[in-house]
Amino acid sequence: MTETVIQTSNLFTPTILIPLLPLIGFIINGLFGKKLGHTSGWIATTMLLASFACSLFLFFNLPAGGSETVVLSNWFYFKDIFIPFAFLIDPLTITMLLVVTGIGSLIHLYSIGYMHDDEGFSRFFTYLNLFVFFMLILVMGNNYLMMFIGWEGVGLCSYLLIGFWFKNQAYNDAAKKAFIMNRIGDLGFLVGMFMMLFHFKTLNYDQVANGALGLGMDNVTITGITLALFIGAMGKSAQLPLYTWLPDAMAGPTPVSALIHAATMVTAGIYMIARSNILYSLAPYTLDIILVVGTVTSIFAAIIGLLQNDIKKVLAYSTVSQLGLMFAALGMGAFESGMFHVVTHAFFKALLFLGAGSVIHALSGEQDMRRMGGLGKYIKITFATFLIGTVAISGIPPFAGFFSKDEILATAFEHNKVIWGLLSFSSMLTAFYMFRLLYLTFSTSFRGTDEVKHHIHESPMVMTLPLMILAACSVVVGFIGLPPVLSHTHSFKTYLSSVFAQSKTIMPAGHEMSHSMEWILIGTAVGLALISIAFAYNKYVMQKQTPVEDAQLSGLSKVVANKFYVDEIYNVVFVKPIMLLSDLFLVIIDKLVIDLLVHAVAFITSQVGRLLRLFQTGHVGFYMFAMVISMIVLLVAQVFDVLGFFESLYTHK
Amino acid sequence: MLTLILLLIPLVASIIALFLRGELVKWFSFIATIVQLGFTFYVFSVFKTPDANEATKNLLSLNIEWINSPKINFNIGLDGMSLLMVILTNSLMPLIVLAGFNRKQERSHILYSLMLLMHFALIGVFVSFDGFLYYIFWELALIPIYFIALNWGGVNRVTVTLKFFIYTLAGSLLMLFGFLFLYWNTPSHSLSWLDLTMNHICSCKQGSIFWMFFLAYAIKIPIIPFHTWQPDTYSSAPTQGTMLLSGIMLKMGLYSLLRWLLPIVPMGTSDNTYIVIGLCIIGVVYASVIAIMQTDIKKLFAYSSIAHVGLIAAGIFALNVQGIQGGLVQMLAHGINVVGLFYCADIIINRTGSSDINTLGGIRVLSPRFAIYFLIIVLGSVALPLTNSFIGEFMLLLGLFEYNTWAALVAGLTVILGAVYMLRMYQKVMLGDVNENVTVFEYLKWNEELVLATIAILIFAFGIFPKPILELVAPISEQIYRLSFVK
Secondary structure, eight states: OOOOOOOOOTTHHHHHHHHHHHHHHHHHHHHHHHHHTTHHHHHHHHHHHHHHHHHHHHHHHSOTTOOEEEEEEEEEEETTEEEEEEEEESHHHHHHHHIIIIIHHHHHHHHHHHTTTOTTHHHHHHHHHHHHHHHHHHHHBSBHHHHHHHHHHHHHHHHHHHTSSTTOHHHHHHHHHHHHHHHHHHHHHHHHHHHHHHHHSOOBHHHHHHHHHHHOTTOHHHHHHHHHHHHHHHHHTTOTTSOTHHHHGGGSOHHHHHIIIIISGGGHHHHHHHHTHHHHHTOHHHHHHHHHHHHHHHHHHHHHHHTOOBHHHHHHHHHHHHHHHHHHHHHTTOHHHHHHHHHHHHHHHHHHHHHHHHHHHHTTTOOBGGGOOOGGGTOHHHHHHHHHHHHHHHTOTTSHHHHHHHHHHHHHHHHOHHHHHHHHHHHHHHHHHHHHHHHHHHSSOOOSOHHHHHHOOOOOHHHHHHHHHHHHHHHHGGGGGOOTTTOSOOHHHHHHHHHHHHHHHHSOOOOOOOHHHHHHHHHHHHHHHHHHHHHHHIIIIISOOOOOOGGGOOHHHHHHHTGGGHHHHHIIIIIHHHHHHHHHIIIIIIIIIIHHHHHHHHHHHHHHHHHHHTTOOOOHHHHHHHHHHHHHHHHHHHHHTHHHHHHHHHHTO | OHHHHHHHHHHHHHHHHTTOOTHHHHHHHHHHHHHHHHHHHHHHHHHHOSOOOHHHHHHHOEEEEEETTTTEEEEEOOOHHHHHHHHHHHHHHHHHHHHTTTSOOTTHHHHHHHHHHHHHHHHHHHHBOBHHHHHHHHHHHHHHHHHHHHHHOOTTHHHHHHHHHHHHHHHHHHHHHHHHHHHHHSTTOOOBHHHHHHSOOOHHHHHHHHHHHHHHHHHHTTOTTSOTHHHHHHHHSOHHHHHIIIIIIHHHHHHHIIIIITTTSHHHHHHHHHHHHHHHHHHHHHHHHHHHHOOBHHHHHHHHHHHHHHHHHHHHHTOSHHHHHHHHHHHHHHHHHHHHHHHHHHHHHHHHSOOBGGGOOOHHHHOHHHHHHHHHHHHHHTTOTTSHHHHHHHHHHHHHHHHOHHHHHHHHHHHHHHHHHHHHHHHHHHSSSOOGGGSOOOOOOHHHHHHHHHHHHHHHHHHHOOHHHHHHHHHHHHHHHHHTOOO
């Protein structure tokens, strides 16, 4: 009846500990957080660091190209379907584990400083640990339902953390919006799972993949499953048209934006598709859709990012845009490149968000770049690390973003020149708005009030240390994936090769690009980025321009600054009609139609009752008369078998 | 024999309660329901004994002749489905009794006696294996709740209760006709469940019987468009009455679908599933959409409940094992969650005097602990994974998916809409700054905390370890599926 096998490999204990430690942290802080005070932050951080250590242990001890399944128990089963609580440890999982626990630890550490004076300090770390727990479940599960637990769990934590300052209803709206938009995607995920269960009777990754291989290329079933899962990914990873929650999610404390809405949770969609790479390789039609959605999102979000003035909003649109780039990579079948960008992006985007947090911290909560400027002089560590992050995301060698972006662009060039052009354009925009952000924040002179200026201070060590570590990583992490012109070994690709080996055989890679061609591509990309930077420098440093106030906007720039009015359009197209429908249902159908019928029935009944009351005259004579008549009727009925007649009518109809 | 004891404990307790006064009656009722719960665990352990031989079977069931002609037996017993419902009833009853501990109630001895009488009737419905006996209990269950709603209810109670009574009585009448019809038209002239499932009546008559029974159950469940009694009744009945109604009594309808409809008129059922599933999934969306704009917290929960039970009914009528099993599991989950929701509503209304979500707000600031319990219950009812209703909802939607992709997609909208109305409600009531109407919000009393904590624990316990429940209902789901399978 059960297929529970508890394997006793040497990896069992660390595997279990990885999600367990943050869970313990969550329970301790959840129960005793109030009493622990600021200790709760250290407990949460320590738990995660220990988790990171376990992840490192797995990294060093898992044989190259190997994978390990750890089954805890059967979660639930019905008929012939078993769904276990089980973990799969393979290079892809370990990659995500290192990112989640490593960057997660740094962000936890940073939060101790950032949230120091907040009255919800221990509550914050309780949620943060819970988030990491669910994120780990998401990346460690060996079946889609485990992934789904994590998937919805991180959604819940995202809800709790976006609305962390719950007295502010605007923040609560943002939190609710994030949860609901994610749920739209989750329905897609659920449907994908139903299709898998219907066709393959299992949700385990390897068995689903085997089942899919049995069906072959271009099968309707696989196309359906992959599309449904992709809808889930669009919600979680903020792709068009389900992206509008992510910019709003910036309502949460900044470390949350760094951890959840940049480095980890939002990349879950990419992880999901990379995890299902065999299915997607078999569904070229879906891959094309992913490519288009990713590319369009990448450009669309980058354009909006050009005119945002809230420092966190710029970063949020940049995240949407970068996620689009990752999806574009997946859409071309370059799963490793997508994952590579997930890793590098996690470092520099976490760095940028934390840096922005440090700026906001220094300016006593100011987020509008029009009230910043000249901060480079005051907060030097933040400035230096932020500069590194900006250079990294803009794709300047030898910083991390360059390598992963270059790889995607090179793939795009081979795949389709138009896509290459669009993605290059998007990268160019990225370089521009990021340097716009950098210059507006740190260059020229301060534009805020004197009072704010008086309070400007560098953040404490707990905050700057994570910045420095992330900055160092943003410099070096790209070297795990050197392009072919520089090196013959791409360590990251080699490490993940076992995961994607099978899809490589289904979808053979294109021929090797010539070295000269590759140099040209690199030159073009870097050149475009430098032009953008120069343009931004000229505009915001030389000419000292500052963005105009919202009221002065006009024409196209007003449309862009208002994010193409997408939220407003959704409001008119979806929200309002549902509200209208709700009133209509209640007032017209429930109250009017149905209740009217009910009352009509009641009315008729009472009228019939009134009529029948007439027979209760109280005269004994009348009763006797009625009795005699009835007896005669019955007698006649008996003799002529009237009942039988009616019955035969009924039965022979 | 054991089943008879399960029936007798609440009956005896109900009679004794009449002679007690004041706080004592509450304590007595609480202890009686706890004893009943303890005994249920014992019965469960007997039931689960692997070597279920004749002796154990005899221990659980009782079949004695009551009336010779027409042949009516006092036939009670337990199978997985009955036991599940008995567990649900007996787990919720102590909580429902406990919920009233810090409330001032007039003539409490009558109130609690009625509640225990209802307990008796509900158990009776779930353990009867003779149609006539079942019908008696079904009707009996209506009487106490009628008086509870009438005497201890809120505004408009007379009109609302009358509407409720007429509605359900109309359904019962149809069911009575159905049973009489069955009695005369089955070859064995018996209403024993086994006979009825073994010897089906002529397929030509199954359609009409199906509709007679279905209407009775559709009103009780309720399925759109037979639901308009429910929001009014839920909001005007006293909270304990609402808990009884929503947590247990409407499960009578769902349970009866599986016991007295599907296996008895399989052809009538399979001919009409498409209409019924259509009604159910329209109901899911319809009720969810109404819930989005509801401002009265109790009515909001009432509509959400209509949506949830609509999904259960739809899954059951998908006529496959997942759907049936998912339906059973979800009945348990829904019972627990809906009781929790209505209790939270009661705590809020009791403290603030308002049930309008627009006049509430900021309660989380004043009572963070209550906020956590309420959030857990809300998450349970939006079926987050690792909470109790996720597994049921997953299986129900899967069952529907196997029936028809589009049906599953439309019903699946509950995943989204449920989050919309629940989170909107939670935000308006609990979050934000303290509303001027809610300046004081007393901390939870011990009994309130006990009820909420138990519900919270149950939500996670069944979400993380659903195995015992799934195992309990797996064989019977298979059996019902086979009995109602039409080639």
